[in-house]
Amino acid sequence: xxxxxxxxxxxxxxxxxxxxxxxxxxxxxxxxxxxxxxxxxxxxxxxxxxxxxxxxxxxxxxxxxxxxxxxxxxxxxxxxxxxxxxxxxxxxxxxxxxxxxxxxxxxxxxxxxxxxxxxxxxxxxxxxxxxxxxxxxxxxxxxxxxxxxxxxxxxxxxxxxxxxxxxxxxxxxxxxxxxxxxxxxxxxxxxxxxxxxxxxxxxxxxxxxxxxxxxxxxxxxxxxxxxxxxxxxxxxxxxxxxxxxxxxxxxxxxxxxxxxxxxxxxxxxxxxxxxxxxxxxxxxxxxxxxxxxxxxxxxxxxxxxx
Amino acid sequence: xxxxxxxxxxxxxxxxxxxxxxxxxxxxxxxxxxxxxxxxxxxxxxxxxxxxxxxxxxxxxxxxxxxxxxxxxxxxxxxxxxxxxxxxxxxxxxxxxxxxxxxxxxxxxxxxxxxxxxxxxxxxxxxxxxxxxxxxxxxxxxxxxxxxxxxxxxxxxxxxxxxxxxxxxxxxxxxxxxxx
Numbered sequence: 055x056x057x058x059x060x061x062x063x064x065x066x067x068x069x070x071x072x073x074x075x076x077x078x079x080x081x082x083x084x085x086x087x088x089x090x091x092x093x094x095x096x097x098x099x100x101x102x103x104x105x106x107x108x109x110x111x112x113x114x115x116x117x118x119x120x121x122x123x124x125x126x127x128x129x130x131x132x133x134x135x136x137x138x139x140x141x142x143x144x145x146x147x148x149x150x151x152x153x154x155x156x157x158x159x160x161x162x163x164x165x166x167x168x169x170x171x172x173x174x175x176x177x178x179x180x181x182x183x184x185x186x187x188x189x190x191x192x193x194x195x196x197x198x199x200x201x202x203x204x205x206x207x208x209x210x211x212x213x214x215x216x217x218x219x220x221x222x223x224x225x226x227x228x229x230x231x232x233x234x235x236x237x238x239x240x241x242x243x244x245x246x247x248x249x250x251x252x253x254x255x256x257x258x259x260x261x262x263x264x265x266x267x268x269x270x271x272x273x274x275x276x277x278x279x280x281x282x283x284x285x286x287x288x289x290x291x292x293x294x295x296x297x298x299x300x301x302x303x304x305x306x307x308x309x310x311x312x313x314x315x316x317x318x319x320x321x322x323x324x325x326x327x328x329x330x331x332x333x334x335x336x337x338x339x340x341x342x343x344x345x346x347x348x349x350x351x352x353x354x355x356x357x358x359x360x
Numbered sequence: 361x362x363x364x365x366x367x368x369x370x371x372x373x374x375x376x377x378x379x380x381x382x383x384x385x386x387x388x389x390x391x392x393x394x395x396x397x398x399x400x401x402x403x404x405x406x407x408x409x410x411x412x413x414x415x416x417x418x419x420x421x422x423x424x425x426x427x428x429x430x431x432x433x434x435x436x437x438x439x440x441x442x443x444x445x446x447x448x449x450x451x452x453x454x455x456x457x458x459x460x461x462x463x464x465x466x467x468x469x470x471x472x473x474x475x476x477x478x479x480x481x482x483x484x485x486x487x488x489x490x491x492x493x494x495x496x497x498x499x500x501x502x503x504x505x506x507x508x509x510x511x512x513x514x515x516x517x518x519x520x521x522x523x524x525x526x527x528x529x530x531x532x533x534x535x536x537x538x539x540x
Contacts, residue, residue, distance in 0.1 A: 055439050055440045072442065075442070075443070076442070076443045079427070079443045079444075079445065079446065080443075082446065086480065086481060087480075087481075087482065088479075088480040088481075090480065091430045091431070091480070092430070092431060092476065093430040093431070093435065121430075353430070353440070353443070354440055357435050357436075357440045357441070358435065358436065358438060358439040358440030358441070359436055359437060359438055359439055
């Protein structure tokens with residue numbers, strides 16, 4: 055069984071499906087009177103967050119607590135990191151405290167891969183730079199499966215700031231593994247042609263209106279201002295007009311198609327408020343599914359013999 | 361590996377008939393009973409008992425399934441196990457008389473885990489235990505209320521219950537030698 059979860063590319067189809075199956079069982083816990091399982095009693099999970107995050111950190115925290123693990127939240131702000139401590143020294147400190155798993159979010163791509171060498175426990179990548187965010191891809195594919203019955207054979211359009219999006223990268227990799235067809239859509243500055251090499255069958259498109267009639271899933275991405283050091287498009291208004299998902303564009307979608315967004319949303323930029331709140335939107339489900347999927351990942355990585 | 365057949369198909373039928381009658385007798389007609397099969401082979405056994413209770417006294421009995429993987433006390437001694445399905449019947453278990461159904465009663469640890477799971481799922485009025493085979497060697501103070509057959513065994517021996525629903529045939533075997 056796998057020990058770390060660093061990249062969506064590390065997951066083969068049977069493992070991803072196993073995580074989906076376990077997540078479906080974990081989801082039933084949320085509907086019970088006692089929302090807790092004793093499974094990871096006595097295990098310690100450290101949330102090591104070098105970047106701001108509400109949803110992912112809280113999601114991992116709830117997931118670990120529902121499995122009865124002890125959770126330590128360590129955020130770079132207000133910690134020894136601000137006094138100049140390196141990732142390696144922080145890792146050794148956590149190791150000395152007996153962390154069974156470290157959930158890490160870091161602005162540098164590849165930081166979780168380095169961390170693996172410095173701690174004995176499992177490492178879960180909760181987002182590293184513009185690289186990967188594998189649990190997001192697992193929860194997104196889980197959401198597709200629960201809404202549309204299957205992932206294999208789906209046409210998935212991922213629209214927006216693909217260049218800076220670890221969500222897009224992890225999703226494109228996992229969707230390929232699970233047999234879905236991915237089209238990356240956005241302005242050429244944010245979806246450079248090099249993305250055609252991400253997986254053997256990924257496609258790149260620049261016209262959202264041409265892609266929508268074929269799409270079973272539209273995944274809208276946030277434009278990541280904080281990672282941009284140049285002008286990637288002329289104006290927000292123009293971006294929204296050419297790539298934003300509004301009610302008129304939603305009407306071009308097949309009736310069964312769903313609208314996804316990993317959050318946080320910029321309402322009125324990449325997605326219109328009435329679209330985000332429509333029955334097609336899975337945005338709230340994605341948050342709930344995130345807890346179930348992360349419970350499944352923690353169980354798979356920590357549940358067995360260490 | 362060499363094995364001895366302890367219960368053949370007809371024996372299993374008779375034993376389940378008897379347990380169903382005992383349940384009806386002990387629970388005054390099984391009116392408040394919920395049968396919960398412990399995965400894997402407790403599930404078809406619970407369904408068979410419900411069919412018999414219906415046939416004998418026209419009493420429909422809710423049947424559910426209980427997977428105790430996440431409540432095991434030996435999780436960190438094995439590689440990670442897949443998680444099975446847990447499904448309570450509509451109406452739940454609160455205030456009902458829950459009868460846990462399993463194929464073999466051995467150390468008692470599975471039943472201990474099932475009792476823990478139950479207390480997280482609701483508050484039954486009473487919990488009872490029905491097993492097809494009791495092979496002894498208990499490690500916990502647990503006993504069954506309904507026993508199909510008591511089989512004295514050595515620790516190294518293995519009791520295998522085969523059921524049509526899961527294995528294609530109805531048979532209980534006693535195998536010599538050391539389990540994996």
